[in-house]
Amino acid sequence: MTKKILVPEPEDGLKFIDVHCHLPFPRPKNDNRLPSDEVQLNNYFDSGGVYLITSTIDISTLNMTLKFINDKNLIGFSCGWAPQTVTYTTKQKYEIEWKKWKSYIESHQSDYLAIGEVGLDFHHAKSLEKRSKQISELEKIFEVTRDFNKPYVLHVRNAAEHEIDKENPDHRFNTNDGATKEMLHLLEKYHIRPSKVLWHCFSGPDVYGAMLPQQGFMLSVPSSAFGVNKWRRATINSPLESLLTETDSYYQHPFLRAPLNVPSNVKYSIAAIAYSHNLAQKEVSLKTVENALNFFEIER
Numbered sequence: 001m002t003k004k005i006l007v008p009e010p011e012d013g014l015k016f017i018d019v020h021c022h023l024p025f026p027r028p029k030n031d032n033r034l035p036s037d038e039v040q041l042n043n044y045f046d047s048g049g050v051y052l053i054t055s056t057i058d059i060s061t062l063n064m065t066l067k068f069i070n071d072k073n074l075i076g077f078s079c080g081w082a083p084q085t086v087t088y089t090t091k092q093k094y095e096i097e098w099k100k101w102k103s104y105i106e107s108h109q110s111d112y113l114a115i116g117e118v119g120l121d122f123h124h125a126k127s128l129e130k131r132s133k134q135i136s137e138l139e140k141i142f143e144v145t146r147d148f149n150k151p152y153v154l155h156v157r158n159a160a161e162h163e164i165d166k167e168n169p170d171h172r173f174n175t176n177d178g179a180t181k182e183m184l185h186l187l188e189k190y191h192i193r194p195s196k197v198l199w200h201c202f203s204g205p206d207v208y209g210a211m212l213p214q215q216g217f218m219l220s221v222p223s224s225a226f227g228v229n230k231w232r233r234a235t236i237n238s239p240l241e242s243l244l245t246e247t248d249s250y251y252q253h254p255f256l257r258a259p260l261n262v263p264s265n266v267k268y269s270i271a272a273i274a275y276s277h278n279l280a281q282k283e284v285s286l287k288t289v290e291n292a293l294n295f296f297e298i299e300r
Contacts (some may be wrong), residue, residue, distance in 0.1 A: 007226055007275045010267035014285040017292040018044070018266040019053045019220055020078070020117070020153060020200045020246035024068045025061060027250075033260055034250060037068060044263045045074065050289050051298055052263060055117050055153060055200075057082035058089070059097045062104065066111075076298070078114035078153045079105050083121040086137045087130055098137075102144060113296045115145050116153025117200055120179040123157045128168045135182060142190040151196045151295060156183050157203070177205050198295060201248050204234040213242035218295055220244040223265045225272035227255030232276040240277060244295065245269035245288045 024037045035043070044052060052075045056062040062079060069075050081101055089097065105115065118141050125131045145152075156179050159165075164174040172178055187197065194216035202209070202219040212219060219238055223246070225231035235243060246252075246269065249261035254268035270288065274281040293300060 005229060007232075007271055008281075010271045011281045013048070014267050014270055014281060015048050015050050015289055016245060016266045016270060016285060017051045017053070017289050018049070018247050018249075018263045019198070019244045019292050019296070020055050021052070021249045021263045021266075022057075022061070022251075023052075023054045023249065023263060024064045025250065026064075034262065040249075040262045040264070041072075041075070047264045048267065049074075049264065051075070051292070053078060053113060053292075053296065056080050057117060058085040059101045059104075062101065076113040076296070078116045079112040080115070080117040080153065080155075081137070081141060082117050082155055083119050083134045083138070083157075084124050086134050087121070087125045105145065109148055109150070112150075113298070114151040114153050114198075115141070115148070116151075116198070117155040118152065119155035119157075120183055121155060121157040122159040122173055122179045123163055126159070126163050126165060128165050128171055128173065131165070131173050135186070138186060139190075142186065142192065146190050146192060149196075151198060151297075152192065153198050153200050154183065155201070156180055156199060158205070177208070180205070180208060198244065200246060201252065202234055203231065206234055206237075209233075209235045210237040213238050218242055218244055218291070220246040221269045221273055222252040223247045223249075223254045223261060223268040223272075224252040225276075226268035227253075232272050235273070236276045240273070240279065240284065240287050241291065243273060243288060244292050245273070 055078045056065050057080050065077050120134050125134050158179045198218045200220050201222045221235055245266050247261050247263050247266045249263055250259045253261040270284045274284045
């Protein structure tokens with residue numbers, strides 16, 4: 001039996017920036033397990049939050065976010081069209097909503113900090129047809145935005161062993177780095193500089209945890225790295241200078257397999273990095289805040 005690794009709890013007094021959460025975000029009906037969005041935000045700043053970056057995934061969450069953050073200080077957002085949006089939006093809605101999102105992102109560039117989350121998810125798209133659709137839509141996004149001089153926040157999820165496309169079993173997208181390799185190809189094709197790219201909720205494969213920072217990319221470590229070794233292992237060889245912290249809330253809880261996470265739990269990401277890199281939590285806290293402010297060009 002494998003001995004469970006106990007990572008030290010976050011220390012008091014840490015400063016932090018959650019660079020990727022979903023607040024506000026649609027919840028299941030009658031789900032009252034989480035505090036209200038306002039309470040979550042207040043708790044975040046009361047417990048050490050320096051700035052908060054929330055992420056939209058489609059036109060609906062964009063509208064929710066614009067209403068929620070109206071005139072709030074110390075909160076910004078990345079404007080995204082997620083791969084899940086590509087896969088699951090009905091044909092009747094897709095073109096209408098895509099045009100609205102495209103119009104907003106072109107005409108309101110000063111409103112948002114980054115473009116994302118955008119990317120490839122070969123877990124949600126299991127067939128070659130659906131994976132190819134995600135790729136073609138991502139290319140449209142890069143074509144529209146590559147000259148905006150905005151950072152990108154990428155969602156990249158490779159296919160697991162049990163998620164191969166059975167009709168195309170030998171296709172390169174079925175490998176454990178199929179989505180990662182395709183993403184690197186697209187970034188090069190559209191001349192997007194690594195220094196402008198964050199791989200959010202980075203999950204590997206592990207070898208890329210060292211390779212991507214060497215090329216100039218940034219990686220964010222989710223709060224779930226506190227309780228799940230595979231998340232810590234993915235960035236154990238990544239330099240602290242290339243790491244950011246996130247919760248992806250309400251997903252990626254520090255130790256529960258449930259969508260119950262909140263932005264203030266980003267301190268668990270700091271604890272996870274400190275443990276995997278054998279560093280003081282305060283050092284990780286200060287450096288990841290600095291990294292976030294620099295990457296997103298947030299003025300303080």
